[in-house]
Amino acid sequence: MSGFDLTPITRSQLLRRAAVAAAATAVGGTSAPYAFAGPLRYTRRWLAGDLSIVQWSHVIPAYNTWFRTWAREWGDANDVEVTVDFEPYTELPALAAAEVKRQRGHDVFGFLSPPAQYEDQVMDHRAIVEQVEKQVGPYGEIGRRSTYNPKTKRYFGVSDYYVPAPLIWRHDLWNDLGHSPATWEHVRDAAETLKAAGHPLGIGQASEPDSNTALVSLLMCFGAFMQDESGALAIDSEQTVEAVRFLADVQARGGENAVYAWNATSNNQFVLSGKGSLAMNAVSLIRRADDLALPFARELWIWPIPGGPGGRLSQGQYTAVYSVWKFARNRDAARRFVADVCLAASKAAPASRFFNYPSFPGAYPLTDIYKAAAADTTAPRGKYSILTTVASQYTRNLGYPGYANAAVQETLDRYLVPRMFAQVSQGAMSAEDSVHATAAQMKRIWARWRAAGKI
Secondary structure, three states: OOOOOOOOOHHHHHHHHHHHHHHHOOOOOOOOOOOOOHHHHHHEEHHHEEEEEEEEEEOHHHHHHHHHHHHHHHHHHHHHHEEEEEHHHHHHHHHHHHHHHHHHOOOOOOOOOOOOHHHHHEEOOOHHHHHHHHHOOOEEEEHHHEEEEOOOEEEEEEOOOOOOOEEEEHHHHHHHHOOOOOOOHHHHHHHHHHHHHHOOOOOEEEEEOOHHHHHHHHHHHHOOOOOOOOOOEOOOOOOHHHHHHHHHHHHHHHHHHHHHOOOHHHHHHHHHOOOOOOOEEOOOHHHHHHHHOOOHHHHHEEEOOEEEEOOOOOEOOOOEEEEOOOOOHHHHHHHHHHHHHHOHHHHHHHHHOOOOOOOOOOHHOHHHHHHHHHHHOOOOOHHHHHHHHHHHHHOOOOOOOOOOOOOHHHHOOHHHHHHHHHHHOOOOOOHHHHHHHHHHHHHHHHHHHHHOOOO
């Protein structure tokens, strides 16, 4: 297979790159923290009443604690009674659908992926975006491409943070083989030996969110995408066929057999049990290993996704988006609340233990994030600073190279990509047939949303 001539990278090289990237992408250097709104257009406007927010129960408990306190203080400062409901993220889609059907519910809905399908049910959030930009500078590309519809020229939400999905691997196990997962070809070469030693690879191919993230990222590394920059369907390509065939080979050599039935917690359990040698997941997995003081915790290393013929790119694990419903009862308070959450990134990101990365980079410059992550004393010291490299150089928005849209989201909600891979890995279809069949299903989805005027 051609294209795997990427130069392997060492941990020290990654740390140096993280420092350089932080300096290069900082907006205006070090800045003061922005905990509250400051001089937005709502200044001197008397807010009042009740404000209700719903969002996921964050996987990092410290973030939930911080947010409760912050929301209470915000309410006190703005004369607003704030109620925040924390829900498991797997229940948010059904709750959003129910609120839309009833045309009543929370004022602000916190999604974990771009809610493009609800564009007609939410206000245009342009004013909020512009006011945050006045404070801290431009909206980041991931946030903008995750909340803006170039067809309708509307913002269907505002993203306060996104979550990179790095490669997490057992350095001790790989080092014993004299390998590292620098490229997907290296992963394939090591797969059989790792599995024979009782430590298979874990790349999900099931109807669950982590599988979506891992497989869409793998596609991008092979130069395959769901859509092109204009939003036209692009899945039916030679690159997609190559990626699907490649993973089937890797799975046959050294994959975990249970990946076809994984659920939302399986990826974490696979690694934390000590069985897994490689997975793609948010950094919360390693944080959990550190908290549990697992004997191999220091051997869990963070790297960017392995390089492939199309480069080294990965989809973010999550993109947090706040949307204000058209039927919200307290829109004034909702607008200001969303703006202030975005401006509070310098408090929110550390509270999340650097699970969250700000969608408005100027709210917490990368130089500051790098310094804080590098100061983490968890052994080996500085391992979390590599996340700044993953976040700034290799993470892309859902729907890349186009914008997030309702067709992309429906495809992921229906788990068509994991099914496309699994049918081949399990021997039910050829790579060509599976890709063509999936493309036909996606074509119908794209046609429906194009007819609705959304793409």
